[in-house]
Amino acid sequence: MLKPAAAMSRLGTETAFEVLARAKALEAQGKSVINLGIGQPDFLTPGHVVEAAVKALRDGQHGYTPANGIPPLREAVSAYLNRCYGVEVDPARVVAVPGGKVTMFFAILMFGEPGAEIIYPNPGFPIYESMIRFTGATPVPLPLLEENGFAFDADVLLDLITERTRLIIINSPANPTGGVTPRAEIEKLVAGLADHPQVCLLSDEIYSRLLYDGREHVSLLTFPEIADRLILLDGWSKTYAMTGWRLGFGVWPESLVEGATRLAVNSNSCVNAATQYAGIAALEGPQDSVEMMAKAFDERRRYVVKAMNALPGVSCVEPGGAFYAFPNISETGLSAKEMESGLLNEAGVAAIAGTSFGVYGEGYLRLSYANSLENIEEAVSRMESWLARR
Incomplete structure (x- = not known):
């Protein structure tokens, strides 16, 4: 058996x-x-994005690509983030992956092990808890409550941190609730993390372009004081109706890029070549x-x-x-x-x-x-x- x-x-x-x-x-x-x-x-998917992929195939883009993504794609991501948030992101910190899930998969694998604790939103995307348990780490739920509009409470989150906490996952705008955490709570979290230098942060911002009633998306990328321990998760699936293309990206701290790239080499090798050219067209073309x-x-x-x-x-x-x-x-x-x-x-x-x-x-x-x-x-x-x- x-x-x-x-x-x-x-x-x-x-x-x-x-x-x-x-x-x-x-x-x-x-x-x-x-x-x-x-x-x-x-x-x-927008027509100009589809055509970019078709052109790439016709131009012979049929082979392996670098495990972290082709340089033009990583440069396009860097420029996109600069346009969105006014921050400079070294393209070397960008790791392209086949879908947003892969960044969270890599991050949880990197920090999850028996004895470690990982804080995650609950209710939240189910793969967070699934992957935490898979690694043997202890999942620590962060309650998202209706009375708070399903935004996280920074004080509650900070109180959950122990000496065993290795990673915190946050998600705003959030799946499944649609909750958006306001700037004040995010600033309070960032300030509180100064007392916990061993904790890494995974910010799932896959819905960053879908906000309503003038709400502001506060990207964790805009806080330089946590740049050395922030992993940003984003991608093309929701923003550009590209779910089936399987293309996402992570922005990693410089110290973790090599590890994320090795995980890519050991799992998916690289992202589909033509899809990466489609991703460039999506970021650089009409919005x-x-x-x-x-x-x-x-x-x-x-x-x-x-x-x-x-x-x-x-x-x-x-x-x-x-x-x-x-x-x-x-x-x-x-x-x-x-x-x-x-x-x-x-x-x-x-x-x-x-x-x-x-x-x-x-x-x-x-x-x-x-x-x-x-x-x-x-x-x-x-x-x-x-x-x-x-």
Whole structure:
């Protein structure tokens, strides 16, 4: 009998893909399902980005590339970050990877081991906790509460740090809640970290271009006092509707670049060559598609919040960023998993139980409004009918 390593039993999954698979199975049986589960823009990648990849292939870009990414891509990332935040980032600190998850995978592998503690947001992206457990480190949840708009509380976070803390993960704008942490809390965190020089910080800023109502994205890159222990995670998937292209980047402290590059060599070798040229075109070309998507998401966001607050037993705070709503369903009398299962199997609406994002997600449901307004309206109608029948 095969006996995989014990660490495999600690490896979780991303439930959105499981719900997607169940939804597809129901559709194969002829049932109508509206998917508000998967976090994927319902827009095509901009045409000039596609053409850049096609040109690269026709020009013969078919081989291996440097493990950390081709120099023009890393230079384009550096220039992009300068335009966004007014900071100078040495392209040598940029490591291109096949998707945003890979940066968090590398960071958690780098700092996670038995005896270490890693603080992560809860509810939060499920791969954080999954990977922490996989490494043998102890996951320490940072509660994100509805009364704070699902922003983290810097005082609470700083109180969680012990002598065993090796890494802190933060995510703003956040998945699954859409919460955006204000500048004051981020500044308080940065100041407090001065007392904990052994702690590294992973800032997941993959939704940095998707904010609403004039909210400010405060990048941790803009704090030079933590530059020697900050790992920035960002990429193309959400901003440019490039989920299937698998392209992301990390900005690493100088002391960790070599380790991140070695992890790339040992795992994915390099990023697909043509995709990297597409990434350059996305960063350097017209940004109107980003603005168009953000405007569409904002319209859907407003509708979803209003619609959720009109449903019996449901309430919903307004998300400040990303493309998720995280309605409170506790007054329905249903658990998060019961709601997820009932909506999918009986109402034909795919959504994700809040508990898929951690224990603090009980009583909540994640809805992705990365779907057309027409489909969202139909999904809400189905939810309303289903709740009325219960």
